[in-house]
Amino acid sequence: MDLGRCYEHVTSFVMLYYLRRQKSRTRKMSARRRGYWTHPMLLKRPTEGFFALHYADLRRYPQNFFNFTRMTTPTFDYLLEKLHPRLDRMNTDMRRSVPPEERLLITLRFLASGVSSTSLSHFFLLGTSTISGIVLDTCEAIWEELRSSAMPVPDTSMWQEIANGFWKKTQFPNCVGALDGKSIRIQMPPGSGSQFHNYEKYFSLVLMAICDSNYRFVAVDIGANGSNADARVFSASQMGRRLLEGHFNLPSDKPLPGTEGPDMPHVLVADEAFGLSQHLLRPYGRHNLTTPKKNFNDRLSRARRLIECTFGILSSKWRIFHTTIQLSVENAQLAIQACCVLHNVIREKEGVSVEEEDEIDLPSVRFTGLRPNNSVFLMRDHFANFFMSPEGEVPWQYQHV
Structure with a gap:
């Protein structure tokens, strides 16, 4: 077999390999493709989510609020005031942002209960990845914004x-x-x-x-x-x-x-x-x-x-x-x-x-x-x-x- 024929066989083999690999990727992406842009259950959050239904009531009953967040209402308000600039997000034409109050409430509940992001997702009617992102962003904000006043480097x-x-x-x-x-x-x-x-x-x-x-x-x-x-x-x-x-x-x-x-x-x-x-x-x-x-x-x-x-x-x-x-x-x-x-x-x-x-x-x-x-x-x-x-x-x- 001359070099030209050999080169053609190698080229055909490489092209066939990449075509099969591309088809495999396409099938996997199709399998992972979400059936909804936003799940129908999550669309009920503005009216049926925990924050919409119970946040105002929690604030009216101090003991219930303390049991849920592990802190008093004044302490929660202090944290919210300090963290509001870091937790505030802009609304878009596609969706409304999660307000700072709800972000802080979700994070405190995660830390106070130790439950998974999946459990909080069903509770607050937010996606699991959204819950995880909110918790991590808020924890980072708490550490970076409050450390200097709550735990200063001792002199x-x-x-x-x-x-x-x-x-x-x-x-x-x-x-x-x-x-x-x-x-x-x-x-x-x-x-x-x-x-x-x-x-x-x-x-x-x-x-x-x-x-x-x-x-x-x-x-x-x-x-x-x-x-x-x-x-x-x-x-x-x-x-x-x-x-x-x-x-x-x-x-x-x-x-x-x-x-x-x-x-x-x-x-x-x-x-x-x-x-x-x-x-x-x-x-x-x-x-x-x-x-x-x-x-x-x-x-x-x-x-x-x-x-x-x-x-x-x-x-x-x-x-x-x-x-x-x-x-x-x-x-x-x-x-x-x-x-x-x-x-x-x-x-x-x-x-x-x-x-x-x-x-x-x-x-x-x-x-x-x-x-x-x-x-x-x-x-x-x-x-x-x-x-x-x-x-x-x-x-x-x-x-x-």
Whole structure:
């Protein structure tokens, strides 16, 4: 066979291949083609959708509104005022846009209930993809528009104010926050391998957070919890690196209250899952505890309890944390960030109820820290000895709090 005939056969084969491929694509596109521009059920939204029928009634009954959105009407109106420019959309000749009030209501219901976009689609009579887009856009707006006011980056004076609050509430000196990490269950990210697979054998993100004495988040960090993350998930996080490298803008060292020295650093308190470091205190081991060490563990637990309560309040209000979040990793991070900001906004506007403080149900994360040097052990011993002194005793009126 000469080269010309060979070239013709190859060309015919290539053309036949592409023709068959094009026909296959056409059949698939035809199969996926929607039967309606807008489904007849969704056309009833202006008159029969939940927003049209019940939004005004919800506002007339504060308790019902609170149960649906997990916040009071004034707090909802505050959020709407702040987010309105980001949520407002133009109407077109083809269709009317979803108003900002409905967008915010849909997102709050998604976070408060943990139900799927499909369920909300039947509820609000909007397409599933429309619901998903509204939730993600609104979560992004909440994080970007409210973060600077609800969760500002702490400066030295803010850290000092937090330390004053911990000393007044828990009698733990030089404490600038309580630290802990919780696993948030997510669906398996495609092609992720073991990056998000934790020691409990499910896929998750780690929500690392610091709180103040008023159950508000001071800083949050959301990252992967891979199979090898047990050893260094905190030190590898952005929050951990900033703390260990001294980029947290913490106040200068100062003596503990009522003493003349030596100067002690300002610290975060955490449980035994974290490693001991210059600015991070953890309890003594449970074996062979002396009285000063046992007293130190009790006092540290008193301060660390605040972050457990903060996580409990967060998860009891936003039920999305009780389910597997059916979003991509990036979108799940947005939803978690939005919940943390909303938590702070509600704490500021509505305060904390006593009942909320005992709700704790998020799984903790295991950590193993680096081996500290001797100076860090001596620093912890100094705190322990201070708690045994008259200056460090818990006043009698706080002993059973």
